[in-house]
Amino acid sequence: MNENKPLSLGVLISGTGTNLQAIIDEIEAGRLSARIAVVISNRSRAPGLERARRHGLETMVIDHRGFASREEFDRQLAAVLNRHGVELVVCAGFMRLLSPVMLDAFPNRIMNIHPSLLPAFPGINAQRAALQHGARWTGCTVFFVSAGVDDGPIIIQAVVPILPDDDEGRLSARILCQEHRIYPYAIRLYQEGRLELQQRRVVVRGALLVPPDQAWLNPPLAAC
Ligand code: GRF
Numbered sequence: 001m002n003e004n005k006p007l008s009l010g011v012l013i014s015g016t017g018t019n020l021q022a023i024i025d026e027i028e029a030g031r032l033s034a035r036i037a038v039v040i041s042n043r044s045r046a047p048g049l050e051r052a053r054r055h056g057l058e059t060m061v062i063d064h065r066g067f068a069s070r071e072e073f074d075r076q077l078a079a080v081l082n083r084h085g086v087e088l089v090v091c092a093g094f095m096r097l098l099s100p101v102m103l104d105a106f107p108n109r110i111m112n113i114h115p116s117l118l119p120a121f122p123g124i125n126a127q128r129a130a131l132q133h134g135a136r137w138t139g140c141t142v143f144f145v146s147a148g149v150d151d152g153p154i155i156i157q158a159v160v161p162i163l164p165d166d167d168e169g170r171l172s173a174r175i176l177c178q179e180h181r182i183y184p185y186a187i188r189l190y191q192e193g194r195l196e197l198q199q200r201r202v203v204v205r206g207a208l209l210v211p212p213d214q215a216w217l218n219p220p221l222a223a224c
Pocket of ligand 1: 015016017018019020048092093094113114115176179
């Protein structure tokens with residue numbers, strides 16, 4: 001990877017695309033040296049497609065229902081991403097599991113974001129699961145996609161408290177705010193060549209360290 005060259009991204013979406021928007025905003029503000037080569041949705045009506053078009057980005061719909069298997073869909077996906085010279089694949093609310101076809105085409109070059117502190121609450125409805133479990137903290141995680149569901153090497157996490165009067169909507173909104181901060185940041189770390197994979201651990205070179213005595217309590221001790 002050439003650290004001076006803008007990174008070529010392929011963004012995969014299925015829905016609203018607010019994470020896509022956060023990435024576009026960082027690029028346009030000059031804080032992320034990248035270009036979005038193509039935005040691909042598996043759903044033709046994904047509102048995120050309109051966001052992409054508003055910013056002059058190339059979009060494409062590849063409807064998974066037109067393919068006999070997950071592998072065939074992934075072969076088409078990989079072909080389009082390669083044709084656009086994509087270096088890093090960014091899943092941003094992309095509601096499809098990727099098969100080995102995609103993982104082999106882009107080894108350690110696919111990122112995803114999940115609205116929980118993995119490995120807690122993988123899979124769908126993660127915010128609801130954290131609430132129902134009675135967890136005091138949840139958050140969001142950016143990770144490299146691997147064969148397991150939401151199981152790949154973790155790049156960065158943000159911690160979000162669960163408040164006594166939270167419902168799924170309020171909690172999801174607060175998590176989403178943090179997603180918009182950490183996803184562009186994770187891509188930037190990748191672009192700067194600062195992510196080093198050691199087995200399943202991602203070492204972030206030159207990162208500030210969290211003070212070793214820093215811990216968060218919820219509820220805080222003072223309230224007890
Ligand atoms: C986010 O909560 C993300 O963590 C999950 O799907 C949601 C996508 O939101 N994978 P958006 O489409 O980026 O607004």
